[in-house]
Amino acid sequence: MTGLRIENPGPRSTVQDGGRTGFQHQGLSPGGAADLRAWRWANHLLGNPPDAACVEITLGGFAAEAEGDLLLAVTGASGAVHVNGKPVPEWGVFSMLPGDRLQLGAPGHGLLTYLAVAGGWRTRSFLGSRSTVAREGLRELRALRCGDLLPAQPIRHEAASDTIRRRQVPEQWRSQPAQPDKPLKLIPGPDRSQFKPTDLARLVLSDYRVSGLSDRMGYRLEGPALCSPGGVTSRAVNCGTVQIPGDGKPMVMLNDRQTIGGYTVPGTVPRLDCSRLAQCRPGDVIRFTWADVAECQAERMVFEEQMNSMSWDQEGRLVRRRG
């Protein structure tokens, strides 16, 4: 079978696509690629369906061997991707022959690297998604281990043309980890009126540091605590929901969150800003700024429109599709 044999998954690698939607009412967490932008570009580079599954690699440390001819793309956290010791272009396309060895060192900055294969990885699909939410313990949907084979479609010869390997996502389209001078947007939440005005001001005027207790479920932040107004009756938790638990330190819930929760919610971080947060490492500093839902929706629509309207020409250049 054609595929990629894992020699070392690094600290944490999982298969992720757009997530398992439509089953949150059964308590199934959607999961899905935490950096939407990097995941979408990895598929775009190869002309994959936009929802194809990629491997999400956390903090590098990944090694694997090709079984068969493979055409791959890598996006996300920067740097240190090698095939047989030779560097491959960042946010670009490369091929592997049987026995070739892929290695990812620790990225220079950012946390998550996305590895796509032509046609998408053919791991188990359950309820329309190959996304892994490891704690749910669904059959075959677990974090990758040494010796696992990631199955892929045999490569089509025209797909492996030289020009496709020239494709590279221009710098301006790449995702960046959140930084204090580019704050995360915050859509006002349902419990905003329960917080003291001074606490709401504190939330957007303070620096917060990403805690070591952060993962795909949610990011805990260290910094000025808010006075928690107590809990609310449990209701749905979104990707980006900011929860204020008893200790007053904000938590931003991400893809592998539980579907409902009872902490008070001052606001929600929109999806593209969750992507920037998910690229932060423990210790990185972030800030928040209020934004309205119309603005966040428009920004997301522009992103969707751009992803749909751009394509690669014969020379491997990114162009806006006509018509």
Added chain:
Amino acid sequence: MTVTAPLPRIIPVAEDAVLLEFSQQIDPQLAPVISAWAAAIRQQLGQRLTDLVPSYGSITVYYDLTSADFRLIISLLKTIPEKLSRQPAQRPGRLVELPVWYHPSVGPDLESLAHARGLSPDQVADIHSATTYQVYALGFSPGFGFMGLVDPAVATPRLERPRTLVPAGSVGIANRQTAVYPSLSPGGWQLIGRCPTPLFDEDNLALLTVGDRVRFIAVNRHRFVELGGDETPFEDTESPR
């Protein structure tokens, strides 16, 4: 009976989600209202809907933002009361019976809870199984149904230190809520017994649905095993962290 009142507060909570909040309290009267709204929203939004999460006093509607913006979704949601007023009232949810073996070997908190309330373990079982519960929400893990309301005589807070491993089937109480853990997971609810019925499997998905009613039936060890229950005694192997 009409299911239109009360009207919810409608808030766009994310770029692709709108919250409908009917009440901030736990209210058994609301359950049929929430179920009726959920069904009507599914019908009204059709393909635009990506997820719908009912819970206690609210419904969160997730939608495909490439097919509708939040203003359109809110406008569509505002037509629901009129639709509901033309529909016959919903029947009460399905009644699901769940057998439980109430015993200290699989319910490690049964004796301490009984002792604290001046009851015998059997009396705790009798009180817990005397109520017909409403399923208010599913969450925490696949198939985990939050049910209520537990009789104040046996209602008890969560453990101060949650356990890292609670076996599948464990029946727990947290304040006035009760639930069965569908799979091995961490958990802080006080455990009083074990249920042999699978609450989630990959072929049939979740056994319970929001709006269902549940009655627990006390069974003995023999019957519990006959029904496929795992009688392995609960072992608190944890050392304090």
